[in-house]
Amino acid sequence: xxxxxxxxxxxxxxxxxxxxxxxxxxxxxxxxxxxxxxxxxxxxxxxxxxxxxxxxxxxxxxxxxxxxxxxxxxxxxxxxxxxxxxxxxxxxxxxxxxxxxxxxxxxxxxxxxxxxxxxxxxxxxxxxxxxxxxxxxxxxxxxxxxxxxxxxxxxxxxxxxxxxxxxxxxxxxxxxxxxxxxxxxxxxxxxxxxxxxxxxxxxxxxxxxxxxxxxxxxxxxxxxxxxxxxxxxxxxxxxxxxxxxxxxxxxxxxxxxxxxxxxxxxxxxxxxxxxxxxxxxxxxxxxxxxxxxxxxxxxxxxxxxxxxxxxxxxxxxxxxxxxxxxxxxxxxxxxx
Amino acid sequence: xxxxxxxxxxxxxxxxxxxxxxxxxxxxxxxxxxxxxxxxxxxxxxxxxxxxxxxxxxxxxxxxxxxxxxxxxxxxxxxxxxxxxxxxxxxxxxxxxxxxxxxxxxxxxxxxxxxxxxxxxxxxxxxxxxxxxxxxxxxxxxxxxxxxxxxxxxxxxxxxxxxxxxxxxxxxxxxxxxxxxxxxxxxxxxxxxxxxxxxxxxxxxxxxxxxxxxxxxxxxxxxxxxxxxxxxxxxxxxxxxxxxxxxxx
Numbered sequence: 001x002x003x004x005x006x007x008x009x010x011x012x013x014x015x016x017x018x019x020x021x022x023x024x025x026x027x028x029x030x031x032x033x034x035x036x037x038x039x040x041x042x043x044x045x046x047x048x049x050x051x052x053x054x055x056x057x058x059x060x061x062x063x064x065x066x067x068x069x070x071x072x073x074x075x076x077x078x079x080x081x082x083x084x085x086x087x088x089x090x091x092x093x094x095x096x097x098x099x100x101x102x103x104x105x106x107x108x109x110x111x112x113x114x115x116x117x118x119x120x121x122x123x124x125x126x127x128x129x130x131x132x133x134x135x136x137x138x139x140x141x142x143x144x145x146x147x148x149x150x151x152x153x154x155x156x157x158x159x160x161x162x163x164x165x166x167x168x169x170x171x172x173x174x175x176x177x178x179x180x181x182x183x184x185x186x187x188x189x190x191x192x193x194x195x196x197x198x199x200x201x202x203x204x205x206x207x208x209x210x211x212x213x214x215x216x217x218x219x220x221x222x223x224x225x226x227x228x229x230x231x232x233x234x235x236x237x238x239x240x241x242x243x244x245x246x247x248x249x250x251x252x253x254x255x256x257x258x259x260x261x262x263x264x265x266x267x268x269x270x271x272x273x274x275x276x277x278x279x280x281x282x283x284x285x286x287x288x289x290x291x292x293x294x295x296x297x298x299x300x301x302x303x304x305x306x307x308x309x310x311x312x313x314x315x316x317x318x319x320x321x322x323x324x325x326x327x328x329x330x331x332x333x334x335x336x
Numbered sequence: 337x338x339x340x341x342x343x344x345x346x347x348x349x350x351x352x353x354x355x356x357x358x359x360x361x362x363x364x365x366x367x368x369x370x371x372x373x374x375x376x377x378x379x380x381x382x383x384x385x386x387x388x389x390x391x392x393x394x395x396x397x398x399x400x401x402x403x404x405x406x407x408x409x410x411x412x413x414x415x416x417x418x419x420x421x422x423x424x425x426x427x428x429x430x431x432x433x434x435x436x437x438x439x440x441x442x443x444x445x446x447x448x449x450x451x452x453x454x455x456x457x458x459x460x461x462x463x464x465x466x467x468x469x470x471x472x473x474x475x476x477x478x479x480x481x482x483x484x485x486x487x488x489x490x491x492x493x494x495x496x497x498x499x500x501x502x503x504x505x506x507x508x509x510x511x512x513x514x515x516x517x518x519x520x521x522x523x524x525x526x527x528x529x530x531x532x533x534x535x536x537x538x539x540x541x542x543x544x545x546x547x548x549x550x551x552x553x554x555x556x557x558x559x560x561x562x563x564x565x566x567x568x569x570x571x572x573x574x575x576x577x578x579x580x581x582x583x584x585x
Contacts, residue, residue, distance in 0.1 A: 086446065
């Protein structure tokens with residue numbers, strides 16, 4: 001009889017627990033708020049702290065938005081979640097945007113999150129790799145074959161007149177500085193935050209080639225479907241206002257953001273590391289364009305140049321017309 | 337033989353000492369020392385950093401095990417009892433189990449959302465088969481002479497199942513449950529790898545992004561302990577359950 005009681009108790013726990021746990025950000029007066037879901041390219045990580053702290057800071061709530069952020073494993077995931085209707089806005093990279101457009105998907109870019117290209121190629125000093133031409137015949141690590149690290153490496157090689165067949169690209173996983181330190185690869189394609197963390201873990205003297213010196217396409221943009229764009233214009237405009245406020249807050253208060261990241265970001269264990277990562281992301285949130293036109297300003301010419309390079313590299317098949325995809329309308333309305 | 341636990345412990349100490357020495361010669365990113373892993377684990381436990389992740393994964397494991405186990409047990413009984421059902425369903429069930437769950441995980445996330453449901457479904461699917469298989473075998477292999485005796489005493493099919501087949505098959509069924517319990521941890525972690533922002537599996541992915549190899553090892557230790565606790569709980573339950581039957585012998 002005791003066992004029977006235990007079984008019933010477990011069942012009751014299950015019934016109550018299953019309904020209780022869904023990942024929505026708690027808001028006190030949900031009936032008054034518009035629900036917006038952002039599909040992120042990653043888990044809730046420190047560099048996106050401004051998007052994760054609404055419970056505490058209320059940037060989105062004060063604009064009437066009940067914000068939910070769902071995780072993803074890469075920019076492709078974020079777009080997929082938007083196309084399948086799981087989310088309204090994708091936090092994604094231009095590469096994934098180009099792939100979606102190449103497949104004929106109807107999407108629009110509404111905000112430039114990081115106008116600076118944060119990708120780089122890192123090698124140990126003794127390898128003497130200082131310019132893209134030096135990569136010929138070398139073994140280079142990338143996070144994965146579908147990641148931005150590979151695509152940006154190809155861009156860098158292309159600018160030096162090299163192609164994928166001139167080098168050996170190997171998939172090293174996200175901890176890609178370990179194979180570099182072990183000498184298993186000659187160079188590794190990474191990001192600014194990855195390089196900072198690698199240096200913290202004992203990566204010695206290195207040569208760094210920044211992809212932005214060759215092609216400065218944005219690192220991440222907000223993308224929506226054309227349907228969402230038409231149907232939820234007001235909500236998207238409010239979202240952009242709120243996101244811009246949150247980004248400005250992170251730019252002005254990196255220490256507070258680093259402290260909050262300890263609670264809200266899955267990788268926010270160390271406040272000092274959080275602060276450095278937030279500073280790097282703050283630096284990539286601004287550009288000459290944003291200084292003139294405000295945070296989030298989109299330069300369709302640069303995005304077009306990126307799309308053309310991707311086509312030349314064979315990463316996309318079709319000629320993409322970014323002028324039809326990029327929309328600054330929501331930001332212009334806000335400025336008025 | 338009485339000294340075996342001591343030898344086993346000494347072997348662990350020796351391995352840890354060798355590991356500590358080897359780790360001293362290379363970067364923490366490549367191979368962190370056991371002492372560093374231990375302090376990372378302690379710090380995380382003290383500061384509460386691990387708490388929400390442990391609770392999340394434990395809930396997914398328990399619910400997945402409850403769902404998958406119950407379903408495996410019930411369908412196992414039906415398939416053990418009804419030959420027609422067994423012949424009809426077995427090829428499909430084997431096919432469903434041969435599919436690598438890791439490949440299906442992203443689809444489950446799309447179908448069942450980013451909350452706990454998708455992880456529970458993946459865990460349940462992983463737990464289902466070992467219990468189904470062991471239950472079918474246990475029901476089918478019950479003592480024919482005892483079945484004959486039940487029939488002679490006028491027992492119904494249901495009475496024979498409840499009072500003979502299930503109790504007699506319990507050692508086999510619980511062995512299946514033990515396997516399911518250990519696999520449940522793997523199922524939950526796979527789900528969290530794909531679409532998790534909370535849980536120990538998500539923490540492993542985050543630790544790779546943070547290049548925090550000691551944190552990754554600390555999380556793996558927590559998962560191992562979780563699997564072992566579940567295993568031991570079922571072993572304890574098994575001893576309690578089987579005690580009266582052993583006395584009979």
